[in-house]
Amino acid sequence: MGEKKLLKGCEAIGEAAIQAGAKAFFGYPITPQSEVPEYLSKRLPEVGGVFLQAESEVAASNMLYGAAGAGVRIFTTTSSPGYSLMQEAVSYMAGSELPCVIVNIVRGGPGLGGILPGQGDYKQATRGGGHGDYRTPVLAPSTVQEAADLMIDAFDIADKYRNPVLVLGDGLIGQMMEPVEFKQRSTQVVEKPWATTGAKGRPPNIVNSLYLDAPTLERHNIKLKAKYDAIEKDERRWEEYGNTGKLDILLVAYGTVARVCKTAVDEMTKQGIRVGLFRPISLYPFPDAELRSAARQAKAILDIELSTGQMIDDVKAAVEGRVPVHYYGRVGGIVCTPEEVAFHAGRVIKGEQVYTIGEYAGLVTALTA
Amino acid sequence: MELVFKNTTGLVSVPRHYCPGCTHGVIHRMVAEVIEELGVRESAVGISPVGCSVIAYNYFNCDMQQAAHGRAPALATGIKRVRPDLTVFTYQGDGDLASIGTAETVQAANRGEKVTVIFVNNAIYGMTGGQMAPTTMPGQVTTTSPAGRDVNHCGYPIRVVELLATLRTPAYLVRVSAHDEVHLVQAKQAIRKAFRYQLEGRCFSFVEVLSICPTNWGLSPAEASQWLANTMIPYYPLGEIKTPDDGPVTEAHHAQ
Numbered sequence: 001m002g003e004k005k006l007l008k009g010c011e012a013i014g015e016a017a018i019q020a021g022a023k024a025f026f027g028y029p030i031t032p033q034s035e036v037p038e039y040l041s042k043r044l045p046e047v048g049g050v051f052l053q054a055e056s057e058v059a060a061s062n063m064l065y066g067a068a069g070a071g072v073r074i075f076t077t078t079s080s081p082g083y084s085l086m087q088e089a090v091s092y093m094a095g096s097e098l099p100c101v102i103v104n105i106v107r108g109g110p111g112l113g114g115i116l117p118g119q120g121d122y123k124q125a126t127r128g129g130g131h132g133d134y135r136t137p138v139l140a141p142s143t144v145q146e147a148a149d150l151m152i153d154a155f156d157i158a159d160k161y162r163n164p165v166l167v168l169g170d171g172l173i174g175q176m177m178e179p180v181e182f183k184q185r186s187t188q189v190v191e192k193p194w195a196t197t198g199a200k201g202r203p204p205n206i207v208n209s210l211y212l213d214a215p216t217l218e219r220h221n222i223k224l225k226a227k228y229d230a231i232e233k234d235e236r237r238w239e240e241y242g243n244t245g246k247l248d249i250l251l252v253a254y255g256t257v258a259r260v261c262k263t264a265v266d267e268m269t270k271q272g273i274r275v276g277l278f279r280p281i282s283l284y285p286f287p288d289a290e291l292r293s294a295a296r297q298a299k300a301i302l303d304i305e306l307s308t309g310q311m312i313d314d315v316k317a318a319v320e321g322r323v324p325v326h327y328y329g330r331v332g333g334i335v336c337t338p339e340e341v342a343f344h345a346g347r348v349i350k351g352e353q354v355y356t357i358g359e360y361a362g363l364v365t366a367l368t369a
Numbered sequence: 370m371e372l373v374f375k376n377t378t379g380l381v382s383v384p385r386h387y388c389p390g391c392t393h394g395v396i397h398r399m400v401a402e403v404i405e406e407l408g409v410r411e412s413a414v415g416i417s418p419v420g421c422s423v424i425a426y427n428y429f430n431c432d433m434q435q436a437a438h439g440r441a442p443a444l445a446t447g448i449k450r451v452r453p454d455l456t457v458f459t460y461q462g463d464g465d466l467a468s469i470g471t472a473e474t475v476q477a478a479n480r481g482e483k484v485t486v487i488f489v490n491n492a493i494y495g496m497t498g499g500q501m502a503p504t505t506m507p508g509q510v511t512t513t514s515p516a517g518r519d520v521n522h523c524g525y526p527i528r529v530v531e532l533l534a535t536l537r538t539p540a541y542l543v544r545v546s547a548h549d550e551v552h553l554v555q556a557k558q559a560i561r562k563a564f565r566y567q568l569e570g571r572c573f574s575f576v577e578v579l580s581i582c583p584t585n586w587g588l589s590p591a592e593a594s595q596w597l598a599n600t601m602i603p604y605y606p607l608g609e610i611k612t613p614d615d616g617p618v619t620e621a622h623h624a625q
Contacts, residue, residue, distance in 0.1 A: 065447060067447035206427075
């Protein structure tokens with residue numbers, strides 16, 4: 001076991017990538033993740049790695065394409081508007097089957113939005129994001145320690161499936177300082193016989209996503225689908241917290257919000273409420289069967305997000321209409337409190353009208369005016 | 370019998386898809402011969418663009434990557450930075466390099482990436498069917514400038530080599546032409562020099578090759594060559610526009 005260090009989330013993410021054997025970082029500054037390139041600009045040269053500040057997220061992500069194609073472990077970090085610019089390269093990397101890790105420290109949107117935490121990029125992250133029919137595994141940490149652990153796992157998943165892997169955080173995860181321990185892991189050394197490393201003693205390797213012949217492209221798409229099927233079968237991650245079995249209410253939340261919900265679960269449990277939390281850790285693949293199972297004896301579900309409701313579609317699909325699914329969330333960079341969660345959960349339990357996001361925000365504004 | 374001509378090992382022996390009279394084929398061959406002559410075929414990684422030469426990955430007999438439109442210099446940067454031992458080149462057209470990929474081109478040059486860019490300028494978008502390029506000549510008729518390029522509407526053609534020459538970072542920047550045999554000899558010498566600058570770890574190297582597109586210009590190959598000589602060369606002057614301050618490449622070092 002390694003020693004415990006007090007690190008900012010952004011630093012822990014950068015260091016974890018180095019521990020995972022990442023050889024290079026190509027990135028572009030954007031709040032709230034600029035601490036990652038700042039940290040790596042010092043740290044990567046110390047360990048013989050490559051740090052390069054690109055001219056844009058478009059270029060950074062295409063540098064990843066080149067370096068991933070040359071067979072090395074590479075990654076970048078960005079925030080929402082930057083990840084939108086990377087969609088071109090992510091789509092090409094998915095099509096060319098190149099492994100890499102991208103961290104999106106999500107902020108509020110749309111457009112330039114704000115720099116405070118948000119979860120509005122859920123659908124962009126879990127549905128592929130760019131053009132074409134592809135998926136990227138998405139891992140969502142809720143603590144700095146988990147961010148470090150998932151970063152290391154992300155590289156293994158990327159290499160295993162030859163696919164980009166996304167780590168989805170938010171400004172709180174990135175900026176928070178927590179003790180982190182880098183576990184000694186035997187990170188897999190994966191042979192990459194497909195990489196463009198020079199055609200010495202073998203036929204040339206080609207890294208490419210162009211298939212002009214329709215039947216050939218269809219075969220390629222079917223091959224990718226088989227890969228996504230394997231990912232959906234083997235890479236599901238989730239956590240159940242608090243009470244299980246017969247529940248007055250089951251909370252569903254990920255990332256920072258799940259952390260808030262844990263406090264709410266503890267407080268509500270003390271008040272005798274049978275409440276549990278289901279936390280998807282992999283957002284794609286979404287742990288739908290596991291959620292369905294956790295919700296089997298729940299009277300209701302409250303889905304809580306820092307968006308106007310994106311994951312809720314996956315939650316509803318998972319429970320197949322067997323349990324009523326309610327929504328509560330805050331947006332614009334406002335993070336809900338445990339008290340708010342408990343308040344809304346209480347209304348659901350009592351069968352009272354659940355406020356819409358607009359009604360509730362108006363209520364808060366009126367009360368604090 | 371004396372062998373007077375043979376295929377270069379730098380190219381795969383397959384039929385190519387280029388139009389009759391197109392100069393891509395001969396430019397491919399010059400690049401491939403240089404790769405063979407310098408003995409770098411087994412360490413070379415080429416990057417094909419989006420455009421007529423997108424399928425160049427099937428033609429060059431070395432490792433290849435295919436890039437999103439305009440991003441080849443970013444891919445080249447990614448490869449060369451993590452594997453400086455590889456010989457990295459991009460092969461791009463004018464729409465790819467001078468329009469959608471302007472940022473990647475200028476920034477790779479400004480960082481002094483130790484890669485070689487082959488820039489084929491035929492003053493038009495070929496693959497998409499003859500639309501106006503940033504390099505289209507004033508008055509030149511294309512499918513998106515049916516009355517001829519109006520410089521008051523969309524400006525003058527971009528001289529990429531001269532644009533890059535304004536950067537302080539050392540570079541080898543040269544413009545050559547593929548329209549006749551004499552110019553092809555000069556073009557191959559420039560391509561060879563560009564690769565040698567990379568092999569010596571000296572600087573970013575960039576070869577603009579003026580090229581003809583008989584199909585989309587609506588001319589015969591002979592007329593197209595004449596049009597290039599009469600119209601393009603006066604606007605796009607040939608020669609070494611910039612060389613690194615610290616002297617020329619050492620010819621002997623990498624010769625076979």
